[in-house]
Amino acid sequence: MILGTAPGLADAREAVFWTDRPGRPGPFPALTGRAEADLVVVGGGFTGLWAAIMAKEEYPGTDVLLLEASTIGFGGSGRNGGFISDSLTHGLSHGASRWPSELKTLVRLGRENLTEIVETLDRHEADVGLRLTGKTTVAVAPHQVGELRALERLHLEHGDDAVWLDAEEMRADVDSPTYLGGLRVRSTGGLVDPGLLVDALTRIAERLGVRLHERTPVTGMARAGAGLRVATGNGSVIAGQVLLATNAYPAPLRRLRHLVLPVWDYALMTEPLSPPQLASLGWRERQGLTDAGNQFHYYRLTSDDRILWGGYDAIYHRGGTVDDHEARRPASYALLARHFFETFPQLEGLGFSHRWGGAIDSTSRFTATFGTAFGGRVGYAVGYTGLGVAASRFGARVALDLLARRATESTALKMVRRSPAPFPPEPLRWPIVELTRRALVRADRREGRRGPWLRLLDAFGVGFNS
Missing domain, CATH: 3.50.50.60 (FAD/NAD(P)-binding domain)
Known part of the structure; x- marks a missing residue:
């Protein structure tokens, strides 16, 4: 898809919203x-x-x-x-x-x-x-309901302020037709x-x-x-x-080059919401939200009533490149935009002001x-x-x-x-990472059931069950 034809992205600048502002300290000399x-x-x-x-x-x-x-x-x-x-x-x-x-x-x-x-x-x-508003993790697939109920019990065991919201309660808190429930943790x-x-x-x-x-x-x-x-x-x-x-x-x-995997993450920032648009969401506590899939979105309101919407695509580029040109990934931005409006259809017509990507440092x-x-x-x-x-x-x-x-x-x-x-080193690293990514996608599509490759990684203490 051409970036400009994706919903809301025609005027999105390629810039990081948080640092795209005057008055920052520096520059400092080389x-x-x-x-x-x-x-x-x-x-x-x-x-x-x-x-x-x-x-x-x-x-x-x-x-x-x-x-x-x-x-x-x-x-x-x-x-x-x-x-x-x-x-x-x-x-x-x-x-x-x-x-x-x-x-x-x-x-x-x-x-x-x-x-x-x-x-x-x-x-x-x-x-x-x-x-310090805590966070809500939402269930967007039936199997995630049980997973989050189990997580609620774990949080309560450790003294957290955690409560399960059913679909109606969740939508009364933040309104999306995709929500089947949510775990609200305030602590x-x-x-x-x-x-x-x-x-x-x-x-x-x-x-x-x-x-x-x-x-x-x-x-x-x-x-x-x-x-x-x-x-x-x-x-x-x-x-x-x-x-x-x-x-x-x-x-x-x-040694650190063998322990750290650079994974690219992508994000969008909307234009400021109008008061009616914000009211259509509820979201009175203005907490951050994530959904509970292996491929998940994270999103939150800013002080000027924009919505940051990121995640889902986690891309390892062959060779572990961290060159800034990898931030220019139209397919990831278009996918994020489509998912945004599927989650909040009441915001149809809202535009995005910024788009950016960046590398996350992951270990196994x-x-x-x-x-x-x-x-x-x-x-x-x-x-x-x-x-x-x-x-x-x-x-x-x-x-x-x-x-x-x-x-x-x-x-x-x-x-x-x-x-x-x-x-593992390249050329083995990229196909193994890609195999794992596809296995996680399949698990999301199969009601959370983990195939033999993910179960093998779990047995070796690799961190793909979080």
Whole structure:
């Protein structure tokens, strides 16, 4: 389908809504020549910014230098839907299936992590559009009703404010003819403006004395005496320690390229809804919503009454490319637009103002991986699989603890101590990922029944059951 002929897309700009605004901090200079630092942070997304902030808050005298290959917030941190969750395990059911003996600890640590995010933002008087309204997951196929009822019981066991809404109650809350019911959980997070959050963390880091450099790709690392030499396009840094926060983008550490799979996600943003259009939906609590399929949509209202609508297509491009031209995928935008109007037919005629895509850093178990290299001089936390808005702060904390050789409750977790299964190299990687994607699509079409390939992956602890 030609993009301009898809419903509502004729005037959609190819730009990220959250960062398509004036008054953002920066630009920051590229690093040229030689420099020195106690800690070099590689990556200017949420993980890198949180790591730089926490390092400076803990030890103000530490010389922290942050290197970003593009612009700060360029990757998933500036392109996501703005769902902020207290989960560290890609959802409660996934945590229960993977780390049942540690689940209570993981739930508590996730809640503490979200509380500490709120406290930090309050302390720095940062307005990032944060609203802890929870989330609703809707059933759009009969088998999803039973799955969500089971998830309701799990949430209640862990003290969450969770309630099942039948089809009539769900449509009274948010009106769509596709809804068969929904699980409303009010206690597990909410929504944030990710662009404002990136900007706020950038300003906090700058005020604390972090040296920020954009347009500075890291091309390699090597030992240099008691430290490391970090090579960049036009210079180098001698660092005592390095923290890698590259997420979906290639890291200067080969092992991470086997642990992280870059998966492309696509999103649309509507024009602002008129008062009658908004009233036709209900949506009085303005919470974020997702549907319960393997291929799922996520959507939410913005402060100016637009609807962000994303997800469903999760595309791995052969060779793992993260080049920005992959954002130009007319078929994905057209599919999203069609699904939007199927979900909300009362909004027919509404236009989309923005369309964009971005790479998500997934691991084989759908949760972050942590570790050290170069004799403990390099630490890393990558692989949040789309739930990193809050979990990235936890990841940054763990990576800093690993660099400091601190034995903490978090570093003792199995999720931290054990790495996920590596992805196979190309040319095997693409057909295996494609086989898995098609198996997930078939499961959605067969009332959730998982075929032999997905059951095999489940047996090996691969994260496709979340």
